[in-house]
Amino acid sequence: MTYCVGMWLDDGLVFMSDTRTNAGVDNIATARKLFTFENTGERFITILTAGNLATTQTVISMLEERTKAPAERSPSIMEAPSMFQVARIIGQTLREVIADTPDTGQRGESPFDATLIVGGQIAGDPPRLFLIYPEGNFIEAGKGTPYFQIGETKYGRPILVRAYEPEMSFEAAVKLLLVSFDSTIKANLSVGPPLDMQLYETNSCTQGLSQRIDADNEYLQTISKGWGSALKKAFESLPDVTLNKQNDTA
Numbered sequence: 001m002t003y004c005v006g007m008w009l010d011d012g013l014v015f016m017s018d019t020r021t022n023a024g025v026d027n028i029a030t031a032r033k034l035f036t037f038e039n040t041g042e043r044f045i046t047i048l049t050a051g052n053l054a055t056t057q058t059v060i061s062m063l064e065e066r067t068k069a070p071a072e073r074s075p076s077i078m079e080a081p082s083m084f085q086v087a088r089i090i091g092q093t094l095r096e097v098i099a100d101t102p103d104t105g106q107r108g109e110s111p112f113d114a115t116l117i118v119g120g121q122i123a124g125d126p127p128r129l130f131l132i133y134p135e136g137n138f139i140e141a142g143k144g145t146p147y148f149q150i151g152e153t154k155y156g157r158p159i160l161v162r163a164y165e166p167e168m169s170f171e172a173a174v175k176l177l178l179v180s181f182d183s184t185i186k187a188n189l190s191v192g193p194p195l196d197m198q199l200y201e202t203n204s205c206t207q208g209l210s211q212r213i214d215a216d217n218e219y220l221q222t223i224s225k226g227w228g229s230a231l232k233k234a235f236e237s238l239p240d241v242t243l244n245k246q247n248d249t250a
Helices: 053-068 083-100 157-163 170-187 218-237
Strands: 003-009 012-017 020-022 034-039 043-051 114-122 128-132 138-140 147-151 195-201 210-213
Touching: 003 043, 003 114, 003 128, 003 170, 012 034, 012 043, 012 114, 012 170, 034 053, 034 195, 043 053, 043 083, 043 147, 043 195, 053 083, 053 114, 083 114, 083 128, 083 138, 114 147, 114 195, 128 147, 147 157, 157 170, 170 195, 170 218
Parallel strands: none
Antiparallel strands: 003 012, 003 147, 012 195, 034 043, 043 114, 114 128, 128 138, 195 210
16 A cells, blocks of 8 residues: 655646555565656646556556657657656556456465556646546646645545635645655555655755655654644534533533
8 A cells, every 4th residue: 555645836846655565564665656747847747656666656657668768659758748758658658557467376465557647847838737547537626636646645634624725835735645644544555655855946946955855854753743733633622512412422
């Protein structure tokens, strides 16, 4: 399992992913799920991956190979004229990889499907953010859907729904995402640090702050402990329910 978020802000884009791929008493493994492609000053693209690891790694490898030797039938995302076309190329590549995976032999618990978040900007166009499904089709973020989540989404979503604002700063957005990730990590062993974070500032067309946040990161620990304490205080501040003798609430 995994947890990834791509978020659209007035000032740019924010991406965050965990790195856990297996979780058990004696089987914990990690792998990178956040990937960037850049031509400084001309385009910047970030991809977040969730799903079958073999599928997602193959997709990223194919995209990387095609940036070096693009062909007419296999265009490169570094030559696409718009982020919409970038999303189309990535969706087609994902569908191609899944279709070429034989559905025979020994199988794990998970199918070969994968879901991707793709965001970035090509000079002359605004930043754009897409959610790509295993079938290769996709939807775009907008004011009604300003962020996308993939993987284990249910535990971290309530925090985003309640606190997200498009005008919030990068600092506030990172804090919000860390609270969302901490809530997910606490609830599901299959999601865990290190966390990868990528910021992108509108019209920069270059990589912003990129950071790996380890489990012992001081700020992550502060967020985790502070959020737990704040929730407890908020809960205690709420009025108690009044119960009558018939056990009805009033």
